[in-house]
Amino acid sequence: MTGYLFHTPEDRREMLAAIGAASIGEILDAQIPADVRFQRQLDLPKGLDEIGLERLMRDLAAENVSAASHLCFLGGGAYDHFIPAVVDEIASRGEYYTSYTPYQAEASQGNLQVMFEYETLITQLTGLGVSNASLYDGGSAMVEAVLMALAADSSRRRVVTTRTVHPHYRQTLDTYLCNLDAEAIVVEPAADGSAGPIIDQIDSQTACVVIQHPNFFGRLEDVRAICDAAHRVGALAIQVFDPISLGLLKRPGDLGADIAIAEGQCLGSPLQMGGPYLGILACREELVRRLPGRLAGQTTDRRGNRCWVLTLQTREQHIRRAKATSNICSNQSLLALRATIYLSLLGPQGLRETAEHCVRKTRYLRDRIDQHDRLSCVHAGPVFKEFVVRDSRGDVEGLLGQALGQGVLAGVPLAPWYPEMEDCFLVAVTEKRSREDIDRWLESVGGDAADAAPTQGRSVAAV
Amino acid sequence: MSRQPEKLLYAPSHEWVETASEGGDVIATIGISAFAIEQLTDLVYMDLPKVGGKVSAGQEFGEVESVKAVSPLYSPVDGEIVAVHSDLPNQLDDLKEDPYDFGWILKVKLSDEAALAKLLDHAAYSKRCGESA
């Protein structure tokens, strides 16, 4: 076992001699009381050399179905969008991924400039004045947005949201609010998707209203009406958005949102089983002092050169401690870098084309499902890249298992979060899916579910 | 008509106070001492309350920030805020140059003068600063 260690026996002898200790044991014994020392060896599997590790990990990877081995139509907050080669190539440079927080600005101008570019891109994307340098993920970003609103006015303790916001995000919010003096009101959406039931719940005790547009089911919400209603009583409006959708849809800032948050995985980051992902948070300029997380700003150095530094740090935990805007003391720099490269490559037209692909391919699949005798689209209204399908035979598990056997990850069952939708599943269509792929989706669910035994699909996997 | 630091009263938390009678009320003008400004190094931001708010002695009414520190501002007196120097946050260099005249922060109509008795005179305050410096 050498691993990544350096010292030869001779090095160790010389170093101990310089220290003036006979052994490393002596150094440890001088500090650690004997009665707390660990008396046996850790019970871990034996160490592996690189060849052995590679074999183990490749075998484990081969046990997984993936968007590379199967056609992926899964969504629900994580999406199989295309990642251009340039993103992987640059993000795998050690100068980026083996560096750290820019504590010394002179040694981190690359990272700081990327942070500044990322922040600017997010303001361009959202139409809001300020973006931080990123948070953990969509769910925690939504919670941070709510905490900003609660901190803005200590007399308002109600958070109004709806069941069409991502269930994981709402569950995360519940976990945080449980220890704070505040409550979340979760509104049952109207069948026709109108904003009425949400607006009815907004009152003078409301700190903020949280909506997702396009929502968890892919449908479009009346964001402007909801923002207006919030503002009429002095509450803040928070929109959860899909960054890709902004190639076509109006921006959160233009619709009246005060804070916009998103899961940024779709901007050039891999699915990797749910994380690490990218929490995007942008807000109106007036709220900047309440913003959680790091922020890069522009200044000049002693020679007058333009440069970048971490700024407005008095908001943060290392200075304000218990009164900080959040406890966060990192950002998802590497994923923010990926998003920055991704948006630089796409530009306005590329983002628009990507959004158009999503919309039109989704429409194509929905049109075909409309002619299907067993399946139907649950919502009639317009959707972006995701929608709910109902199986008239109520056998979602069998249907998805059958599709899997044909090499298709056909959808996400909704029953775990929406018991009343146990015969429904969520389907997402990104720009990566070709017309032939979509036709294969239809074929894969087309046969009689009873005949096909669910398999792991390893026969078609090319991992 | 410039204020003379020697004639002001001080809180141990480094705010200065000057009182004057105006139409039957006692109005306290409040600022922060040159010593405190020096300790805080380069000021970058100041958060001030609104006119009409109430303050009480020892209670926080605002904050002043340098790049890497936040310091609360404590009211040395009890009363109602009747004026706020709202331009001050945009002219922090001038505050540093002239903490006693240009640098006034609040004017408070006193509801109770008891807190004044607990403040330090210039000599006592200077002695205190000398000890902590």
Added chain:
Amino acid sequence: MRNQQATKLIFELSRPGRRAAVLDPPDLPVPEASDCLPAEHLADGPPPLPELAEGDVVRHFVNLSTQNMSVDTHFYPLGSCTMKYNPKRNERLASLPGFAAVHPLQDEATTQGWLRVLYELQQMLGEISGLPGVSLQPAAGAHGELTALMVAAAHFRQRGEARDIVLTADSAHGTNPASAAMVGYETRTVVSGPDGLVDVDDLRAKLDDRVAVFMLTNPNTLGLFDSRIREITSMVHDRGGLIYLDGANMNAILGIVRPGDFGADLMHYNPHKTFSGPHGGGGPGAGPICVREDLARFLPRPIVRRDGDRYFWDEEGEDSIGRVRSFFGNQGILLRAFAYLRTYGGDGLRQVSEDAVLGANYLLSRVRHILDVPHGERCMHEFVATAARLKKERGLSAMDLAKRILDFGFHAPTVYFPLVVEEAVMIEPTETESKETLDAFAEALFRVTEEAVDLVKDAPHTTRISRPDDVAASRRPVIRWTP
């Protein structure tokens, strides 16, 4: 040599009509996208993003990367951050499509390899800490702290105890009080004694029935192992409180001491430090937590469990605090930690810590002749020197040293932390540096302290920029580019 053209802001490189990623229109019998959506939802045009060619983008970001110091390019002795070597094999393995292209909402039957990785990682983290209840969900160390405090709050709520205070050490990281506040706790600070360890008398004076948790870092931020740790944890337990261990410094004690054995009830790991997951320019990391067996029922759900040879997500748990993020955790970082642990095994991990301690003590033996080191003849994996005397005698501050050391091709140590040491210079060499590198660093540090004051005060001289104006940046914040 610097390419000034390519390192302009991407917005300044933009030219209308220039393109990189282009998608051909799909051949589909459906209307145009703008006819598929109601007009009131459509923007007038796409957002005003920059317009660049692919070559622009590559040259820009490659050139920017060269303005960073990193572990791959420089010695990075940033105290408390454990900037150890990031194994390349782990990067390649994490990018295998069988890991990287797996969707989190796939059926369990299709992710057995992933679930096995996570299950075995839970087992290994439990063994290393001596605390068998494990949640992989938190996204970072601070997030782990927060999650663990939520677990503690749930524990006391269930017992009907209204405890509302969290104690933190004065040498603690700022995240400790900030996390406590987010769980609704009031924070009180326990001071350090002259030996740099917890002042037991002060702890005793502040302990009462209102104290829920004492948040402790051990080895602490001075790089010292608290010799009275048993007494401290017993005192807190005797009053019904819990001990939270900030696991930031686990790199010193792997296989040597287990937190569960010295009385910790809850803790977090920083796999991006201890287990070599890369730091990513500031993140992502991960913040898995371990707790005592009887506290495990409060952990976030889901947790990976095994039933025979099948692995599955266990969502059940009436007492669970719920979920603290979307999906399951920062799996990509956890996977690298798993690969690291499988590389070393139990005996190898102990060697990692022993070498980390050896390197730190060796560097301490050299630095002690250059700067004062106020606490400890010996240290664990890091130590804190002070530039106070240098400041008094020559007017050179810890920050001046940090800036000038960059010119010698070394990243700076952590400065001005912990707060309990004046002009602190916190040095953590890690086990993945050679004796020659440590010698060269000590030599450079010595030279800096002897150099002309003006030279040091104007440093760095070899970087593109020097001494940015933080005051101007804070007074008139420019936090986005405008045309």
